[in-house]
Amino acid sequence: MTETVPRPTLEAVAARAGVSRATVSRVVNGSDGVREPLAERVRRAVDELGYVPNQAARSLVTRRHDAIAVIIAEPETRVFADPFFARQLRGISKELTAHDNQLVLLLTEDRDDHARVGRYLAGGHVDGALVFSLHIDDPLPELIRKAGLPTVFGGRPDSGGGRDGVAYVDSDNRGGARDAVRHLLGLGRSRIAHITGALDQTSAVDRLDGFRDVRVDTDPGLVVEGDFTAASGERAMRELLGRRPDLDAVFAANDLTAAGALRVLREHGRRVPDDVAVVGFDDMQPIAEQTEPPLTTVRQDIEGMGRLMVRLLLRDLDDPATTDEDAGVVPSSVVLPTTLVRRASA
Amino acid sequence: MTETVPRPTLEAVAARAGVSRATVSRVVNGSDGVREPLAERVRRAVDELGYVPNQAARSLVTRRHDAIAVIIAEPETRVFADPFFARQLRGISKELTAHDNQLVLLLTEDRDDHARVGRYLAGGHVDGALVFSLHIDDPLPELIRKAGLPTVFGGRPDSGGGRDGVAYVDSDNRGGARDAVRHLLGLGRSRIAHITGALDQTSAVDRLDGFRDVRVDTDPGLVVEGDFTAASGERAMRELLGRRPDLDAVFAANDLTAAGALRVLREHGRRVPDDVAVVGFDDMQPIAEQTEPPLTTVRQDIEGMGRLMVRLLLRDLDDPATTDEDAGVVPSSVVLPTTLVRRASA
């Protein structure tokens, strides 16, 4: 309200301080080369007038926006049941703030949204993009490539398209899965089942691969496909119990799935970990700490992944050398280690 | 990458179509008054060149950004344990998208962040703001008022400052609480406890008031303060059980709190709902449907609240009449009804 008073411009500040616009601009942008008495006068004028630079005018000439887009592509469910994204967002937000950049959030659910996102990115509103939860064959990476915007992916993108050198940040899903399964083996378990995540996402595929690395010749009946939701964990657990009532351990693709599995195990009177040991993935604290019993799981530093993505992207922006045709030679991707967190379930 | 090719400008399109910049601008912005043959030629040129308007240049003259800020003020915990915000964000995102507006997300955690947010809002990057989860005595509303930006609050703000006529969207927390407690009464329960939410938020205060509306002379020992987290639900439930082992019902301020309470009840061998009936608030499906037993709760249309906030804000923006000094006369706030959802816990 009361937007009636027009905001002061550089011009106004210059007039008040008795200097030129250029000098004010220099002071405001912290470029040295303005002698102290003058600079001080300018700063006072800025304060007195409550001057705030007009970002649009600045962007018009600098071609920078100090804003990056965060694109989350999730058809419905998962984003809102799983604190995963919220936590990654927090990491991103913190890091972006530290670098004086803004976060433009783009939530997409269907194909129409994709077109819109493409337009937005091409429209030059943001300096770069962070992209999450791609599914295999997602058209988004291609759209983004066309928009020609520096991008960092969250999670290894499906390399099916033959596109190399894309920057991404991922957890060591495969290694983490191996650790989980080895832990179960170390507990003396031998009939270890796996409930997978949504297999159209590389994280789920990688965890399955890790499971198989350790259990090379597992009975295929011990692997059931899930989709990272608690409901899928329940369904899968029921199926497993039907197929292999003798199983003595379960490695679930994430904590939510594990929580679902735990419920079904309890329902069927199996004691955890005595009869069946359970390990999850993520270490989503509100979930993992409050299951019954508390969940042994593979921790990944979710917030850290978010922060790292931002750092990678901003480095790219500040160092255009990397942004050349042959950006491919500097993959600039990072795979973060995971750690097993022991609680009571295994 | 390959940002080397400069994006085509209005000028380029005009040249290609053999018209003036003004004409192209008219076609691009859909203002009628350009005769068909010409308009068509312009459209073709736009397509061929892949022209996308430069938003910064446009904003510079129109003083519109087609972007609004969403400010979520939560010191840590709650945002990331509770799908509440995620769901509201989704509603906001959808509605904003439908109106071709962008969502700039501002997460704040401490005082430093407040200053930053104030600067950002004053910087004229966005046309308006949506603000969430204010705590009583939060400095944010004042900052926002100073920035002079149209704003809609999510949840009734603390009116302590004497500021009236602020626009907000809220659920009928008090009415919903009354319904919950009456339902418990209808079940024949007479020793009904309440675990509150964080009492520095109006939603928690309103729910407590609703509880008291129905249970006018409740033993104060039956009310324990929580903070909307599951952990607080556990703690509070333990305390209640110690103080009033004879209690036969609990109304929890939200589903997460109820889930915590359920766990403690089970731990203590109380059967739900036979020994103790439990009602929550929110109807956060992933939580409410998966407790044991599934939770009877008060549903609020969270996504709808988000959408409504956007509509209110955009209406404000399009109709500057409301944005006058005396905006106070049009409170333009909405309180949405709640409904009791019966499941197994009460």
Added chain:
DNA sequence: GTGAAAGCGCTAACAC
């Protein structure tokens, strides 16, 4: 109906 021209507020050469 269409074009010409002014200017939104700022930065960055370039002079001095």
Added chain:
DNA sequence: GTGTTAGCGCTTTCAC
């Protein structure tokens, strides 16, 4: 060091 000046790409009167 500081000021002058020329745009950045767009919308919008105002003539025609």
